[in-house]
Amino acid sequence: MSGNAQVQGPQGVSLIGAPTDVGASCIGARMGPSALRVAGLAQAIARFGLPVHDLGDLHGPDNPAQPAIDGHRHLAEVARWNAMLHEATLGELRRGRLPIVLGGDHCLAMGSVSAVARHCREQGKPLRVLWLDAHADFNTAALTPSGNLHGMPMACLCGHGPEVLTQLGGQVPALHPGQIRQIGIRSVDEGxxxxxHTLGIEVYDMRFIDEMGMRHTMQQALEGLGADTHLHVSLDVDFLDPDIAPGVGTTVRGGPNYREAQLCMEMIADTGRLGSLDVVELNPALDVRNQTAELAVDLIESLFGKSTLMRRG
Known part of the structure; x- marks a missing residue:
């Protein structure tokens, strides 16, 4: 399989570092971009013949480590980081490049996904968002037990949250429930x-994956993609089982194993529709010899077309 065939942007790939843990309860994800670079992400993608533009890191406010106010921790800082990331992501999409956001915690998806949605509206393209995560990230100020905004990006993208976050992309909501597929979910608060359920989000939780298998899960999640659909993948590293990916702040046992994760990525690559990517919640302070970052790079290679397939096409 050709790596080049998997990418819509003929101008190559852009790496955008967003070194912040301002939305999380556990510090350390701010070091994620560096760990991914050390693990050889740019070199791995370049092997597919794609120009790789490493834009370096965005520079935003520090993590003030303050308690929640009215159900949100660090709202002003999260808004600033996401506004910067929105502009950076949108700029690379308009240049015809495939942006990869190197997080940082998952609150950053408010900026990246709102930019992708805005670009798709401008281009008249359908959008599908694959949310690979142990958590649904659909909390609101009224529902959250912690106030941590990395548990709220999906809700904000669907228009449920403070205006400074829901209006990042110029349209509220940035996403509609029918555009979202959540995969690997296994830790969700009751509210x-x-x-x-009320919003009607399609969720393929770990019980579904256990019962039906990853192949059937991905066939369902990818069903209906058109030739011009933009596919955005938001990969929270805690999607993976902590036995293979210990370097995250919110580990949840019972996630996909190595081969299940590889199959997930290979089937996404097979669509040829990958248009943008987040890699978030990697926490090197909790990792073992950078193995989680190296696994993330391995999976990203599969997203770009690396395959163990030995059968004839």
Missing amino acids: EKRFV
Whole structure:
């Protein structure tokens, strides 16, 4: 399989570092971009013949480590980081490049996904968002037990949150429930669960994957993609089982194993529609010899077309 065939942007790939843990309860994800670079991400993608533009790191406010105010921790800082990331991501999409956001915690998806949605509206393209995560991230100020905004990006993208976050992309909501597929979910708060059901989000939780297998799960999640659909993958590293990916702040046992994760990525690559990517919640302070970052790079290679397939096409 040709790596070049998997990418819509003929101008190559852009790496955008967003070194912040301002939305999380556990510090350390701010070091994620460096760990991914050390693990050889740019070199791995370049092997597919794609120009790689490493834009370096965005520079935003520090993590003030303050308690929640009215159900949100660090709202002003999270808004600033996401506004910067929105502009950076949108700029690379308009240049015809495939942006990869190197997080940082998952609150950053508010900026990246709102930019992708805005670009798709401008281009008249359908959008599909694959949310690979142990958590639904559909909390709101009224539902959250912690106030941490990395548990709220999906809700904000669907228009449920403070205006400074829901209006990042110029349209509220940035996403509609029918554009979202959540995969690998296994830790959801009770109020959050009811909210997800009310909105009608398609969720393929770990029980579904256990019962039906990853192949069937991905066939369902990718069903209906058109030739011009933009596919955005938001990969929270805690999607993976902590036995293979210990370097995250919110580990949840019972996630996909190595081969299941590889199959997930290979089937996404097979569509040829990958248009943008987040890699978030990697926490090197909790990792073992950078193995989680190296695994993330391995999976990204599969997203770009690396395959163990030995059968004839």
